[in-house]
Amino acid sequence: MAEPLRILSVGAHPADIFDQSGGTMAHHAARGDYVGCVVLTHGARVHDKVISDEMHHRSEVPEADELQSLMAERSDVKAGEAVRACNLLGVEDVYFFGADDAVLLVTDELVRRLARLFRQLKPDLVLTHFPKEGDGLTNAHATAGQIVLHAMALAGGVDPGDRNPPHKAAQVFFFGTGAAAIPRSVWQSEGGYYNDLFIDITDVVDKKLAALDCLVSQGYGGAYARKRIETSDGAFGMAGGVAYAEGFIKLNAETHDFLPVTPRAMAAARASDHELIEERSYRVRVD
């Protein structure tokens, strides 16, 4: 490879970048590529052990001031977990934007701040949520994807106060659709989209599991992390013909000089059905 790639993964909530791209980030970091992450919201309201779980069972929640400081405290806990998870994946650069996850909106402030980071970090490849996820309107993941696209457009030009020159990325890979249903053929793209790229993360799935285990405040540590690996990465793997995978959706069509075919596709074409089933059947040790 001529020069290391620069990759930036942008998630709405603290767990998203790990759920959706943890294995892929680990691969690229181990290869010597630059890998950075952005967490747009503090995520203190989403599945938080204290805010969304304990408060749920109280007859009354604390006064505004107390609740605010409790949320700030929980945000720090979540950020600490994300930093530990990144370290396990070999990723050192993580930026917390700290936006409130009550209502995530495409705001001028978030777009400008992210655009500045794009000009500063100069990512070749950007990973983020599909901008039409869910209903594409009120879904925080979709909004995050939209913020990223606006920021990338802005980063392609200058902005007074930012001395970094304009920057354009080469490709965007949107996080794949959820594991409950994984469309994977062009026929299933009618009115929607489908996972058109899988990254085989089988060799680093234990690292990803350890990273998810760090997200204790999210309720991930332990059983859920294992369930998540099997039902999400295992399902992506089944769709991609390997044991565990992460699915992505390319923003731009690719242009090649010749028709592309991957070594994996060639090998799979020459393998028997039983050999293919065996490859998919590997399970990570869960304890």
Ligand SMILES: [Zn+2]
């Ligand atoms: Zn999320």
